[in-house]
Amino acid sequence: xxxxxxxxxxxxxxxxxxxxxxxxxxxxxxxxxxxxxxxxxxxxxxxxxxxxxxxxxxxxxxxxxxxxxxxxxxxxxxxxxxxxxxxxxxxxxxxxxxxxxxxxxxxxxxxxxxx
Amino acid sequence: xxxxxxxxxxxxxxxxxxxxxxxxxxxxxxxxxxxxxxxxxxxxxxxxxxxxxxxxxxxxxxxxxxxxxxxxxxxxxxxxxxxxxxxxxxxxxxxxxxxxxxxxxxxxxxxxx
Numbered sequence: 001x002x003x004x005x006x007x008x009x010x011x012x013x014x015x016x017x018x019x020x021x022x023x024x025x026x027x028x029x030x031x032x033x034x035x036x037x038x039x040x041x042x043x044x045x046x047x048x049x050x051x052x053x054x055x056x057x058x059x060x061x062x063x064x065x066x067x068x069x070x071x072x073x074x075x076x077x078x079x080x081x082x083x084x085x086x087x088x089x090x091x092x093x094x095x096x097x098x099x100x101x102x103x104x105x106x107x108x109x110x111x112x113x114x115x
Numbered sequence: 116x117x118x119x120x121x122x123x124x125x126x127x128x129x130x131x132x133x134x135x136x137x138x139x140x141x142x143x144x145x146x147x148x149x150x151x152x153x154x155x156x157x158x159x160x161x162x163x164x165x166x167x168x169x170x171x172x173x174x175x176x177x178x179x180x181x182x183x184x185x186x187x188x189x190x191x192x193x194x195x196x197x198x199x200x201x202x203x204x205x206x207x208x209x210x211x212x213x214x215x216x217x218x219x220x221x222x223x224x225x226x227x228x
Contacts (some may be wrong), residue, residue, distance in 0.1 A: 004157075032215055042157070043119065043219030045208065051215065090157050094215060100165060101146060101215045105157035 002027040002093050004106035012112045013081055021076040021109045023065075023091030033074040033105060034092040035065055044090065050074065061085070086113045117141070119220035128197045130221045136192045136223045141208030148217060149182055149192050150206040158206055164190060165212065179207050197227045 005024045013019045023066040025031060032051050035046040048059025053069040065076045074091060120139045129135050140215035141148050151174075155174055160174040161193070166187035179198075184190040194201055204224050208217040 017169075034215070036219075043221045044208075044217075045219070046216055049215060059133065076204070092157075100163060100170065100212065101210060101217065102163065102171065103215070103217065104160070105150075107157045 002031070002095055004091050004093050004104060006089075006091055006109045007104040008109050009107070010110045010112065012114055014114050015083055016080050018079050018083075019081050019111065021078065021089050021091075021111065023074045023076065023106060025074065025091070025093045027072075027093060029095045029097055032094045033065075033067060034094070035059065035063070035074075035076050036090045036092060036105075037061075038088040038090065038108075040087070041072060047076070047089075050065050081111075081113050083113050085111060088100050088109060119207055119209055119218050121220040121223050123223060123227075124221065125224050125226075125227060129201060130197060130227055133193065134167055134199055134225065136194075136205050138190045138192070138207030138209075138220060140188065140190070140207070140213045141218055142188075143211075143220070144209035145187075145212045146210040146217075147184055147190050148208045148210075149190070150208065151176075152204040152206055152222070154186070154203075161192070161205075170218075197225075199227050201225060202227045 034049045035047040052069045092103045094103045147164040152158045162169040162220040164184040177180045179195045181193045204222040205220045208219045
């Protein structure tokens with residue numbers, strides 16, 4: 001069975017500093033990987049996804065993530081954060097064998113940007 | 116264009132009451148998902164529809180939970196005889212099959228007292 005671990009439940013960071021949100025997954029098969037963001041009182045929004053090809057994936061709002069198969073990781077990074085990046089971030093996984101787009105979410109990391 | 120909408124946004128129910136939560140997906144989206152999100156947790160899969168067919172209901176926590184999408188568009192999640200542990204945000208998402216992109220609604224926050 002697939003599972004997703006997000007080691008940091010809360011990450012405080014100063015404005016304009018870089019940030020990395022960690023994500024590790026466990027799966028016995030090849031996977032697709034995703035990062036979603038949830039702003040307060042809003043639904044989840046897709047930041048980026050890895051399906052195939054280059055292991056470095058660029059998303060919206062200046063975020064990028066790198067797929068590392070040997071370490072089963074998909075960490076999210078941004079070189080310089082803004083106050084508006086304060087939100088909950090969810091890593092998610094889906095496997096090739098599922099006949100539809102079923103996604104399993106991690107527990108989330110709360111990013112707080114400090115002015 | 117319009118995104119996914121859900122109603123009501125907030126629902127307070129007394130224990131034992133039945134509730135119905137509505138999801139209006141993006142027009143033309145074949146896939147529809149329901150998730151349950153407890154406070155401080157990630158969304159947990161409940162059920163999946165492809166058009167009007169419910170192809171996976173493995174995440175429904177008990178037989179008190181029932182979902183339908185009779186015409187392949189609007190979906191309703193019904194919870195019978197609500198319990199306190201049902202208190203959560205219920206999220207609906209829709210998508211085009213095969214793209215792995217899900218578009219989420221704002222959720223319905225259910226509080227059972």
